[in-house]
Amino acid sequence: MQTLAAFRQSTRAWLEENCPASMRTAMEEDEVVWGGRQAEFKNPDSKLWLERMAAKGWTTPTWPKEYGGGGLSKEENIVLLQELQRINARQALNSFGISMLGPVLLEYGTAEQKAEHIPKIVRGEIRWCQGYSEPGSGSDLASLSTKAVLDGDDYVLNGAKVWTSYADKADWIFCLVRTDFEAAKHSGISFILFDMQSPGVTTRPIQLISGASPFCETFFEDVRVPAKQLVGKLNDGWTIAKRLLQHERTMISGFGLSTSNAGRKPDSASLEGVAMRIRGDSNKLSDAVLRNEIARHKIDSEAFAFTSQRSMEEAKQSKGPNATSSMLKNYGCELNKRRYELLLKGLGTQGLGWSSSDYSDFSALELKTTREWLRSKGNSIEGGTAEIQLNVIAKRVLGLPDMPTLIKKGG
Amino acid sequence: MMSMVFNEDQRILQDSVRAFCHENAPVSELRRVRDEKDEDGFSRSLWQQMVALGWAGMTIPEEYGGFGFGYTGLEIVLEETGRTLVPTPLVSTVLFCATALHLGGSEAQKLSLLPKIAAGEVLLALAHEESALHNPVRVETQAVANTDGFTLNGKKCFVLDGHVADQLIVVARNSGEQEDTDGISLFLVDRQAPGVEVQRLNVVDSRNAANIGFANVQVPADALIGELGDGYSILEKVLDVARIGLAAEMLGNAQEIFDRVIEYLKQREQFGIPIGAFQGLQHRAAHMYSELELCRSAVRRAFSELDGAQEEIPVLASIAKAKLAEVLEDISNEGVQMHGGIGMTDEFDIGFFLKRARVVQALLGDANFHRDRYASLNGF
Numbered sequence: 001m002q003t004l005a006a007f008r009q010s011t012r013a014w015l016e017e018n019c020p021a022s023m024r025t026a027m028e029e030d031e032v033v034w035g036g037r038q039a040e041f042k043n044p045d046s047k048l049w050l051e052r053m054a055a056k057g058w059t060t061p062t063w064p065k066e067y068g069g070g071g072l073s074k075e076e077n078i079v080l081l082q083e084l085q086r087i088n089a090r091q092a093l094n095s096f097g098i099s100m101l102g103p104v105l106l107e108y109g110t111a112e113q114k115a116e117h118i119p120k121i122v123r124g125e126i127r128w129c130q131g132y133s134e135p136g137s138g139s140d141l142a143s144l145s146t147k148a149v150l151d152g153d154d155y156v157l158n159g160a161k162v163w164t165s166y167a168d169k170a171d172w173i174f175c176l177v178r179t180d181f182e183a184a185k186h187s188g189i190s191f192i193l194f195d196m197q198s199p200g201v202t203t204r205p206i207q208l209i210s211g212a213s214p215f216c217e218t219f220f221e222d223v224r225v226p227a228k229q230l231v232g233k234l235n236d237g238w239t240i241a242k243r244l245l246q247h248e249r250t251m252i253s254g255f256g257l258s259t260s261n262a263g264r265k266p267d268s269a270s271l272e273g274v275a276m277r278i279r280g281d282s283n284k285l286s287d288a289v290l291r292n293e294i295a296r297h298k299i300d301s302e303a304f305a306f307t308s309q310r311s312m313e314e315a316k317q318s319k320g321p322n323a324t325s326s327m328l329k330n331y332g333c334e335l336n337k338r339r340y341e342l343l344l345k346g347l348g349t350q351g352l353g354w355s356s357s358d359y360s361d362f363s364a365l366e367l368k369t370t371r372e373w374l375r376s377k378g379n380s381i382e383g384g385t386a387e388i389q390l391n392v393i394a395k396r397v398l399g400l401p402d403m404p405t406l407i408k409k410g411g
Numbered sequence: 412m413m414s415m416v417f418n419e420d421q422r423i424l425q426d427s428v429r430a431f432c433h434e435n436a437p438v439s440e441l442r443r444v445r446d447e448k449d450e451d452g453f454s455r456s457l458w459q460q461m462v463a464l465g466w467a468g469m470t471i472p473e474e475y476g477g478f479g480f481g482y483t484g485l486e487i488v489l490e491e492t493g494r495t496l497v498p499t500p501l502v503s504t505v506l507f508c509a510t511a512l513h514l515g516g517s518e519a520q521k522l523s524l525l526p527k528i529a530a531g532e533v534l535l536a537l538a539h540e541e542s543a544l545h546n547p548v549r550v551e552t553q554a555v556a557n558t559d560g561f562t563l564n565g566k567k568c569f570v571l572d573g574h575v576a577d578q579l580i581v582v583a584r585n586s587g588e589q590e591d592t593d594g595i596s597l598f599l600v601d602r603q604a605p606g607v608e609v610q611r612l613n614v615v616d617s618r619n620a621a622n623i624g625f626a627n628v629q630v631p632a633d634a635l636i637g638e639l640g641d642g643y644s645i646l647e648k649v650l651d652v653a654r655i656g657l658a659a660e661m662l663g664n665a666q667e668i669f670d671r672v673i674e675y676l677k678q679r680e681q682f683g684i685p686i687g688a689f690q691g692l693q694h695r696a697a698h699m700y701s702e703l704e705l706c707r708s709a710v711r712r713a714f715s716e717l718d719g720a721q722e723e724i725p726v727l728a729s730i731a732k733a734k735l736a737e738v739l740e741d742i743s744n745e746g747v748q749m750h751g752g753i754g755m756t757d758e759f760d761i762g763f764f765l766k767r768a769r770v771v772q773a774l775l776g777d778a779n780f781h782r783d784r785y786a787s788l789n790g791f
């Protein structure tokens with residue numbers, strides 16, 4: 001194995017040669033590469049960049065080489081991330097397959113399942129969606145009622161999911177279904193994978209307060225899924241479901257990692273930069289109260305970034321994410337929500353536009369900020385609400401007791 | 412960047428410091444000092460035991476009689492002593508003054524004082540503040556040069572360990588206006604010198620502080636630390652190291668309150684169940700836990716910079732001091748609230764943590780001071 005220094009050198013040289021110049025700039029939301037059968041590449045360089053990164057397995061740097069991953073150690077991965085950050089490289093591929101399904105499939109999947117699905121995730125060929133929440137089962141996810149009944153070699157699925165992000169764009173779904181109707185609620189759930197093109201699957205987009213429609217209602221009517229597509233043990237899906245949530249929460253906590261403070265000068269997109277521009281300030285933000293609030297937020301953001309760094313270092317000694325992922329998820333989401341509130345305060349009425357025909361009234365950036373502010377409200381709902389994360393911290397990390405007596409009384 | 416996780420040596424040190432504090436320097440030691448109205452405000456024999464363990468020489472290089480364990484060594488000691496609130500001259504003598512001498516002292520000054528600090532033979536205090544609010548550049552105390560050296564005139568307030576220190580490091584002005592950074596100088600002054608008048612204060616945290624007056628105090632020319640008029644460049648660095656050190660003490664304080672609260676939530680029963688089963692309290696506990704994690708990272712990151720690259724010390728010092736001051740205020744309040752009536756009693760220890768909290772929060776700048784400074788350092 002080469003030394004880290006040598007690895008850094010070769011990585012830097014490879015990136016220099018292979019990362020197209022247009023992939024070293026900030027990325028707009030509609031430029032994010034999600035992959036899949038209907039993959040869209042607004043910029044052709046995005047496609048090239050994805051292919052080159054995928055060929056090295058660096059879309060999933062630490063996954064095993066035998067399934068197309070990069071096979072890097074945690075230390076090498078940190079070096080790679082640093083080198084990517086150094087040239088401001090865009091993420092070549094973003095997907096639920098990478099952040100959620102892949103890690104649990106590697107942990108719980110059969111060799112056959114891994115061989116079939118992992119390489120396609122690495123190369124961005126199949127886009128996945130998450131079928132967890134149902135109309136009657138949100139925070140109390142384990143009460144879910146989508147049914148899967150064995151019929152010959154297939155399970156037959158009936159039920160409905162809701163809030164399924166990108167269900168209308170995804171190729172496959174990882175889905176929680178009830179396979180034992182007698183057992184206690186946590187013990188009758190299974191984790192199953194299937195193609196969204198299977199007969200009987202329909203999706204209906206839902207519009208968000210931000211105007212976008214990233215998620216859907218998803219309906220299953222006699223959908224036949226081969227039994228071998230069940231992951232892990234029958235009726236033991238809850239174990240996998242929870243594990244996947246930890247990965248999801250770690251991913252979402254990244255929302256709290258806002259732009260770096262390199263140079264320690266206000267740049268035009270930063271909280272203070274925006275607030276100073278609107279107020280015509282040159283070297284000191286004139287609103288003293290807002291200045292104090294922004295400083296407080298940035299101090300928290302820096303301390304949060306140190307914390308996720310420290311937790312990565314500590315994770316080297318343990319196995320993957322754990323209950324502290326709930327703390328990071330919750331704090332990161334709250335930080336992101338606070339950031340947008342401060343941006344709105346900074347912008348005044350310029351932050352309150354909804355649309356514009358020629359951007360002479362509201363700039364594109366201002367309009368985007370308003371929409372993102374609305375979208376950020378979902379951060380503390382998706383992946384388990386803020387309150388649920390606090391429950392997890394209280395019980396799993398701090399060991400505080402449950403409240404059995406009141407729940408039994410039905411309160 | 413250096414690691415934010417302790418290595419093996421550091422973990423061993425932490426275990427041994429924690430064990431020592433638990434056995435020999437628990438909160439009851441602070442209570443004793445307060446109730447007996449101890450003349451010194453701390454136990455000299457206990458201090459000598461700490462010295463024997465190497466705590467006083469933690470940051471002092473080996474060539475000056477120390478152990479060169481780095482600032483991380485001092486961090487560990489400050490955090491652990493912060494957990495039991497034991498009064499010691501660590502902050503005044505080691506954190507403030509050994510740092511000042513190390514950063515600004517002449518070879519002769521270092522050789523004469525650093526080995527004595529490490530050996531527990533001398534105590535020092537930093538006489539800097541002149542008002543009720545931290546203000547590094549507000550220096551009116553005057554130093555006038557004469558043939559024998561300098562004459563000092565002025566008043567200092569809230570000097571930690573001022574009444575027990577053998578030597579004082581006095582911040583005085585030899586030229587310039589009240590808030591100028593130029594014209595500030597540091598002087599070593601014997602506390603017993605004629606014209607030095609020390610008034611011991613009785614402070615809410617039962618720890619040592621004093622107001623000190625200087626009336627025509629004559630010091631020799633070699634009492635000057637660093638260049639004449641250039642003391643601020645030393646002072647600035649000392650203050651940042653000190654702020655980071657105080658943040659470590661605050662982390663210990665906050666962590667100890669938190670641990671005691673969690674214990675209590677599991678053990679105290681009302682309505683037939685442990686109060687820790689109430690979600691109203693669970694969520695507040697979860698918030699405290701999260702904030703404490705950020706505090707620990709802010710402190711760890713700042714110390715890794717002190718022992719490492721040193722480039723971002725000012726901003727990291729303000730991050731640590733602002734964050735810890737904010738969180739410790741909340742946690743010390745929750746510490747009383749979540750204990751109910753017993754939390755309000757003097758017999759119960761939690762009040763000691765609250766009292767100490769407000770003092771360390773204010774020392775060298777509270778959360779607002781450091782948010783303001785952070786904003787300035789970041790160009791807004």
Ligand SMILES: Cc1cc2nc3c(=O)[nH]c(=O)nc-3n(C[C@H](O)[C@H](O)[C@H](O)COP(=O)(O)OP(=O)(O)OC[C@H]3O[C@@H](n4cnc5c(N)ncnc54)[C@H](O)[C@@H]3O)c2cc1C
Pocket residue numbers: 129130131132133134137138139140162163164165166215378379381382383384385386387388391
């Ligand atoms: C943007 C976005 C994307 C999403 N994407 C997906 C997806 O791709 N796939 C998917 O399956 N789901 C997805 N979700 C759904 C999400 O996981 C659920 O919305 C979430 O788990 C909450 O469930 P609920 O909406 O039913 O709210 P409820 O569970 O009804 O919660 C309502 C309120 O009650 C509180 N509450 C509930 N139980 C407790 C308790 N025990 N203690 C204290 N408070 C409690 C909640 O915190 C919340 O404030 C997404 C949601 C959003 C907003």
